[in-house]
Amino acid sequence: MGLLKKKDQVQIKDRLAEEMKDNVKIILFLTEDESKCHYCTLTKEVLQEVASLSEGKLEIEEHIYEQDQELAKKYGVEYLPGFVILDKNLKHYNVIFHGAPFGHEFATLLEDIVIISNGANPPVSQDIVEKLKAINKPVKIQAFVTPTCPYCPKAVLTAHYFSMINPEFIKGEMVEASEFPELSAKYGVSSVPQMVINDGANSFVGAFPEREYLDEVLKVL
């Protein structure tokens, strides 16, 4: 234990104390065979460290993917490590992480936790909220990122914000590209952030503002 620096621990603890309202639960999927999942243990450790700084407001529930495939499927977790963030009533907002929440994506994780803890009302313009709510067909947004990309959290958060607004139809996923080279190669990812919509029906590169981002998402409908 001890991935997070002392100074960071203090900051995280203060922030969670100040900004978390209701409890939040992370459902984490790991594997029986750790040799197949380079980042499973590290992800588990860092999530547990964050939970330990939350004064009991963040709980981590661990599952072994091979044993709980139905559950993983229900939550939309397909790659390992994978996890989702639920609110106090265990409502699933389709906020999904595939891969370790390291580097800049750690900021994404904290932001998601805080927003879901406050009722999952992300800062999105009202007209865009209405357009998102009107979506009535399944939309999957996979945001491919690397942990060293400073422009990427915004792209992942936009996907997550969209799914928080309409979780019934929209799925927002972070995919850490360097951990899943085959999946990345399948969509030709070589610059991040790259968003892949509905398994390749559309894709775009760059941290677009919410309006342009939505336009790209709507193209698949």
Next chain:
Amino acid sequence: MIELVFFDLGDSSTSKQLKESYDMIIIGGGPAGLTAAIYASRGGLDTLVIEKSSEGGQIAATEKVENYPGFTSIDGLELAERFSDHAKHFGATISNRGVKNITICCDKKTITLDDSSEIAAKVLVIATGATHRKLNVLGEKEYEGKGVSYCAICDGAFFADKHVAVIGGGNSAIDEGLYLTQTAAKVTVIHRRNSLRADRILQERAFNNPKMDFVWDSVVEEIQGDAFVNNLVLNNVKDGTKHELQVDGVFIYVGLVPNSGLFKNLVQTTPDGFIKVDPVTFETTLPGVFAVGDVIDKELRQIINAAADGASAAASAIKLYF
């Protein structure tokens, strides 16, 4: 694969409620904006910094910084975090938002954020920096994200054991090229002159790096490929001959364009869009609106003078308006 494990804590949350108005709003959280925030907060101003992506601006996309006094070598990210912690320590608020629009009326500067909420400021500081200039050649747009990249630290992982080209001869090109040699099989620097503009110490590292080679006096005429980039058509500017170079990727570092689009109708800029400021106060042509860092019209664009701009602007704002 991830070579370094670090944890970006982000800024204070976007869900945090902002006030309706501030003494000073700084748009952009790079070294210029954050230094302005340090000086303004210490000067007693209620200060907000709005940053759309990551604190630190371009330094967050720089692996190592070796020319900021006091640090012989520091990770770009760590320096960014120190700037940001420093500003917060003296009371500045940093918010991770985008800005959609600015209206100036009667002494009041109103900023519309990306979620359409509005905040007002008595004094506005533009510290929006600059982004990488495009080459504007055939194939560049088509292959963006398919082998054409502008961020080595973001995308280097996808070019492990591959041959990449770096376009440019300045500090950014050589710095990023050297970073890419850590994973790539070979890095070819293509420069339109016959010598580099980068600092001497970077040139020495480049010339001594066995993975790096150089094509001089040449410009890229076209980027070609199938699904991905696989070829560059080069034109030798000295003798007009054409050459081809087979590469798997191309990283472009040919200068900067200012992020001044939002302000073009408000303040005076150069034809290239760099904002004109008073060299002493850093005030733009619009009273109460200052500009600092890479977005302004100046000779040298470094962290140290971006920070200096921020300090000068905050000090003059306090003197002139509070």
